[in-house]
Amino acid sequence: MPGLQDLTIDELADEFEFLGQWDDQCRYLIELGGELPDLALEEKSEANRVPGCQSQVWFVPQVHEDPAGTTIEIRAKSDAHIVDGLIVVLLTLVNGKTPEEILKTDFTAAFKRLGLEAHLVPQRRNGLYSMVERVRAIARVHAPTDGKHPSPDPFDAVNGSHTSSSSSPRTSETRAVRPSLPVAERAATFDVSAVRAQFPALHQVLERGVPVTYLDTASSAQKPQCVIDKEREVYEQYYANAYRGVYRYGDRISRELEESRERIRRFIGAESTDEIIFTPGTTAGINLVANAWGRRFLKPGDEIVLNEMEHHANIVPWQWIAQQTGAVLTYVPLTDDGRIDLEAFGKALTSRSRIVAVTGMSNVLGTAPPLTELIAKAKAAGALVLVDGAQSVPHMPTHVVQDGIDFLAFSGHKLYGPSGVGVLYGRRELLDAMDPFLCGGHMIERVQTDGFAVAPLPAKFEAGTLPIAQAIALGTAVEFVTDLGFCPVHEHEQSLLRHAWDQMHKIPGLRIYGPDTSHRGAIVSFTMDGAAAQDIAQLLDLKGVFVRHGHHCTMPLHTRLGVPATVRASFGLYNTREDVDTFIDALHFARRELKLS
Numbered sequence: 381m382p383g384l385q386d387l388t389i390d391e392l393a394d395e396f397e398f399l400g401q402w403d404d405q406c407r408y409l410i411e412l413g414g415e416l417p418d419l420a421l422e423e424k425s426e427a428n429r430v431p432g433c434q435s436q437v438w439f440v441p442q443v444h445e446d447p448a449g450t451t452i453e454i455r456a457k458s459d460a461h462i463v464d465g466l467i468v469v470l471l472t473l474v475n476g477k478t479p480e481e482i483l484k485t486d487f488t489a490a491f492k493r494l495g496l497e498a499h500l501v502p503q504r505r506n507g508l509y510s511m512v513e514r515v516r517a518i519a520r521v522h523a524p525t526d527g528k529h530p531s532p533d534p535f536d537a538v539n540g541s542h543t544s545s546s547s548s549p550r551t552s553e554t555r556a557v558r559p560s561l562p563v564a565e566r567a568a569t570f571d572v573s574a575v576r577a578q579f580p581a582l583h584q585v586l587e588r589g590v591p592v593t594y595l596d597t598a599s600s601a602q603k604p605q606c607v608i609d610k611e612r613e614v615y616e617q618y619y620a621n622a623y624r625g626v627y628r629y630g631d632r633i634s635r636e637l638e639e640s641r642e643r644i645r646r647f648i649g650a651e652s653t654d655e656i657i658f659t660p661g662t663t664a665g666i667n668l669v670a671n672a673w674g675r676r677f678l679k680p681g682d683e684i685v686l687n688e689m690e691h692h693a694n695i696v697p698w699q700w701i702a703q704q705t706g707a708v709l710t711y712v713p714l715t716d717d718g719r720i721d722l723e724a725f726g727k728a729l730t731s732r733s734r735i736v737a738v739t740g741m742s743n744v745l746g747t748a749p750p751l752t753e754l755i756a757k758a759k760a761a762g763a764l765v766l767v768d769g770a771q772s773v774p775h776m777p778t779h780v781v782q783d784g785i786d787f788l789a790f791s792g793h794k795l796y797g798p799s800g801v802g803v804l805y806g807r808r809e810l811l812d813a814m815d816p817f818l819c820g821g822h823m824i825e826r827v828q829t830d831g832f833a834v835a836p837l838p839a840k841f842e843a844g845t846l847p848i849a850q851a852i853a854l855g856t857a858v859e860f861v862t863d864l865g866f867c868p869v870h871e872h873e874q875s876l877l878r879h880a881w882d883q884m885h886k887i888p889g890l891r892i893y894g895p896d897t898s899h900r901g902a903i904v905s906f907t908m909d910g911a912a913a914q915d916i917a918q919l920l921d922l923k924g925v926f927v928r929h930g931h932h933c934t935m936p937l938h939t940r941l942g943v944p945a946t947v948r949a950s951f952g953l954y955n956t957r958e959d960v961d962t963f964i965d966a967l968h969f970a971r972r973e974l975k976l977s
């Protein structure tokens with residue numbers, strides 16, 4: 381083997397090819413790393429430390445000026461042999477080169493050639509790209525300033541005390557991808573029996589042979605077999621903690637999580653997976669924004685604009701943060717048919733409006749507010765927009781970039797995915813500027829007894845152990861919905877809604893709340909004169925029809941409606957016209973049992 385200083389990337393590539401298997405290549409990297417000379421103790425300083433690496437890595441650059449030009453030589457060392465091996469690989473691409481040559485080097489292609497892109501676990505790959513970033517920063521400092529490579533303050537890239545992800549390896553170069561086509565634009569046909577066949581819980585038979593008619597999807601959706609199988613696969617075949625172990629299970633888990641993150645990114649049209657934060661659900665996502673953004677940016681007298689139909693999850697966190705910061709809440713009233721009063725919305729916006737928090741679809745009225753119009757008005761007033769996508773994301777296309785959404789929160793369990801996991805999307809600049817919310821493991825880059833530095837996105841907001849299998853299976857759920865296509869799903873759900881709507885209007889004393897079917901998703905909340913909501917729900921259960929009753933976590937809305945409780949039937953992509961007919965028959969049954977005239 382040639383001395384390290386003489387090793388070339390071609391020789392490395394030959395050796396990797398000869399070895400063939402990752403096991404052997406990995407051992408070779410460790411062996412190479414073992415030969416990397418150590419640095420002096422004083423060279424392992426904070427100024428020389430490379431931020432963004434899980435291991436400690438130090439770079440000591442030397443610049444050789446001679447008549448032929450300027451060349452760069454880096455001496456480097458880490459605290460792990462395998463990382464030292466990667467340093468050796470990296471330095472074959474750097475040492476003895478001019479700054480211009482370094483800036484033109486396609487590091488990714490070189491790593492791919494060795495198979496490193498495929499085999500390194502995500503945190504190690506990120507660490508490698510942090511080293512690349514450092515190398516580039518050094519080269520930029522010494523490159524001739526021709527306007528193409530502005531010469532930054534080298535200490536931006538050197539001191540590492542700030543961990544803004546803009547200097548992380550996850551920049552647009554390596555991670556950001558153009559938003560894909562909105563899912564709704566894909567054409568597909570919809571075979572409800574084939575879809576329904578994939579949901580085992582819908583095929584259970586109750587006592588006396590009564591079938592299940594599940595009309596509580598707005599509360600939590602049933603799961604297709606592929607989601608159940610995915611979760612089971614994780615536990616049975618490769619379960620481990622995520623973003624921690626370099627062993628094979630840990631590596632597989634980290635990759636599967638990143639794949640899920642990527643599927644979700646595409647699903648909502650985000651620019652980068654760094655903007656996709658796994659959370660426990662919608663409630664947690666909104667609390668994260670209210671705390672991490674609100675505490676940092678809300679001042680006394682700033683306005684948070686809500687409306688009367690919001691779920692408690694999109695009211696209470698704002699009430700709480702308003703109490704903490706002195707901000708005030710403005711509630712936009714609803715029209716009598718349960719829509720946001722657009723004129724009142726326009727008037728509610730002032731120069732003090734900082735954020736509009738609005739549902740993508742009401743979980744009671746089914747109202748789908750005109751987000752494009754609301755967002756345009758909010759933006760014109762200089763306010764950010766958070767969309768509570770708990771009900772909208774599973775049933776209609778969402779494209780955060782095209783729609784101009786700043787924050788989007790949604791839950792896996794309403795999206796035919798597992799419970800315990802959800803997503804917060806946030807625009808990168810906003811997430812970067814926010815403080816962390818929960819603190820602990822994984823969200824840090826470095827901890828000392830007297831302080832810590834936060835990790836780049838998305839880890840910054842993912843403290844502690846994620847709901848691992850759930851987050852992976854959420855990616856499967858997203859793929860399931862994506863493959864069906866929102867156009868046919870939406871059409872199918874709307875036809876169920878219209879069928880239910882027509883039949884329900886024929887039932888004496890039954891009152892449906894909210895707008896007509898052209899302004900709502902497939903959710904109908906209603907009361908029946910002379911009957912308590914709970915009694916109706918209980919009697920429907922006797923017929924195997926599962927609906928929810930109560931205030932549905934929307935007490936202010938129920939106050940506005942003037943009723944303490946409603947019964948809610950909500951439809952999902954697996955419901956059929958027969959489900960609607962069974963529901964209507966069950967309502968007649970309830971009326972008879974309650975002796976309503």
Ligand code: PLP
Pocket residue numbers: 598599660661662663664691693694739741742743768770771791
């Ligand atoms: N927002 C809306 C509109 C909802 O319907 C729900 C749940 O029903 C939530 C927020 C809260 O969702 P989760 O309980 O999954 O956090």
